[in-house]
């Protein structure tokens with residue numbers, strides 16, 4: 602077996618609805634080719650904006666459909682962050698926003714988490730101890746990288762804090778619908794009503810990442826500003842893929858496809874948790890996500906280097922990549938979304954011996 606990749610946070614190939622999307626792409630051109638194959642409004646393909654707006658109970662003008670949600674994050678950050686501005690993030694958090702914020706000169710403040718997600722007391726302390734942040738970036742559900750989910754009680758508290766401090770919150774929620782067990786929790790956006798909380802999601806995990814269709818639900822003035830940024834960056838979004846996704850939704854393929862994905866990836870989540878339970882040495886702990894792509898492993902000593910793991914035939918992303926200000930040396934992000942259940946069992950069997958009692962710093966191993 603080749604190197605088993607727990608590094609790739611992408612869907613397994615069988616999750617992708619290839620034939621249905623081919624059919625939808627053809628139908629989208631046949632139905633609305635003159636619009637779909639031309640330039641158009643920066644906020645995205647009208648019928649898709651309307652579908653998203655209806656789903657979230659807002660006016661279509663508040664929805665901006667971007668080329669993947671990460672592109673939307675770049676636009677929003679460019680709009681909100683001046684060099685030196687504080688931005689609050691979870692520690693750990695998704696590594697790409699850390700890089701984007703770093704590039705924009707933000708002062709990134711990491712807030713501690715536990716199994717119930719971001720700690721609200723730490724948020725209050727951060728708000729009391731410095732200038733008003735440009736925004737708080739949170740992945741409240743099945744977080745990348747930890748797999749953790751903010752509890753309902755904390756969601757309510759966070760919303761109260763946001764209201765009290767007029768704190769702008771970006772809730773990034775690409776994984777919320779990819780749930781394998783348990784009841785869905787209300788989003789921060791739903792609890793707060795969409796005044797201080799902006800919501801972002803994506804069809805990358807629910808349809809296919811290659812379509813590059815993500816979206817933001819924003820306050821109207823900010824939606825207009827982001828739309829202007831989109832126009833000045835790429836003139837017009839790729840309507841072809843947005844219309845393809847819309848056709849997929851219009852046909853009623855979304856829910857059945859989600860069920861299929863939940864089945865395929867839920868089996869991988871189970872395989873990962875079983876293998877960790879059976880093979881990881883005493884002292885190792887890990888998250889038990891009810892959905893999403895990732896498990897976060899904490900060790901009582903430094904984690905092995907990725908190079909050492911690769912030499913043993915398995916790879917992961919080092920914990921340090923998900924912190925802006927140090928931390929993570931004893932942690933690893935394991936993605937279970939890409940590899941098969943058999944590969945997961947084999948990958949954990951290769952990884953486990955590297956995690957035994959290595960009390961020396963990783964660099965010395």
Ligand SMILES: Cc1ncc(COP(=O)(O)O)c(C=O)c1O
Pocket residue numbers: 610668669670671672695740745773775802803804805810813814815
């Ligand atoms: C938390 C989070 N936000 C955003 C993205 C980017 O998604 P998109 O493909 O829509 O750009 C990812 C992708 O892995 C992610 O994990």
